[in-house]
Amino acid sequence: MSHLVAYGTGWLAAAALACAVPLPLSLDLLRRLHRPAARALERRLRLHYRLGGTAAALGVLHGLVSITRAPLPAGAEAGLWLACGAAVALVFAAALGAGLRALGGIERERARRRHLALFVAAVVLGGLHVLLNGPLPT
Numbered sequence: 001m002s003h004l005v006a007y008g009t010g011w012l013a014a015a016a017l018a019c020a021v022p023l024p025l026s027l028d029l030l031r032r033l034h035r036p037a038a039r040a041l042e043r044r045l046r047l048h049y050r051l052g053g054t055a056a057a058l059g060v061l062h063g064l065v066s067i068t069r070a071p072l073p074a075g076a077e078a079g080l081w082l083a084c085g086a087a088v089a090l091v092f093a094a095a096l097g098a099g100l101r102a103l104g105g106i107e108r109e110r111a112r113r114r115h116l117a118l119f120v121a122a123v124v125l126g127g128l129h130v131l132l133n134g135p136l137p138t
């Protein structure tokens with residue numbers, strides 16, 4: 001598969017993720033500050049669902065189109081395993097997010113915290129993957 005598709009899907013996944021996350025984080029902040037604007041933002045959450053789902057799908061697609069049989073140095077090999085972890089974390093975050101909508105009370109709080117933790121795990125693992133495998137084709 002061409003480098004353009006392999007690297008492009010990775011960066012598109014990162015871009016979708018970067019666009020998906022500010023909305024619920026701002027919502028959380030506005031709620032804590034008891035701002036009425038939180039209501040308006042709640043009505044826009046569908047955008048977060050779409051972008052979050054797209055980020056997870058692109059993360060998996062990026063992994064599939066980047067599969068290679070070429071022998072790699074140990075660092076790059078480790079980077080690919082970390083990338084697998086990032087893709088799994090993204091898929092679980094999206095699945096948990098979809099279930100989160102139907103929950104209420106303390107269960108929703110717990111699920112939201114796990115959803116957030118999975119996002120952080122995906123960012124850390126994805127960041128290490130970029131460091132070890134490089135941001136662009138060489």
Ligand code: HEM
Pocket residue numbers: 017020021024025027028045048049050051052053055056089090091093094095096097098099100101112113115116119
């Ligand atoms: C993998 C992609 C996704 C990431 C990285 C992500 C990330 C986040 C983050 C960081 C928050 C804020 C958590 C907090 O403030 O404690 C959040 C909230 C939320 N997300 Fe996601 N999300 C993703 C996908 C989805 C999907 C696909 C859905 C639903 C179909 C979804 C539903 C929700 C809901 C319902 C909330 C809580 C909003 C509220 O506070 O009322 N997420 N997400």
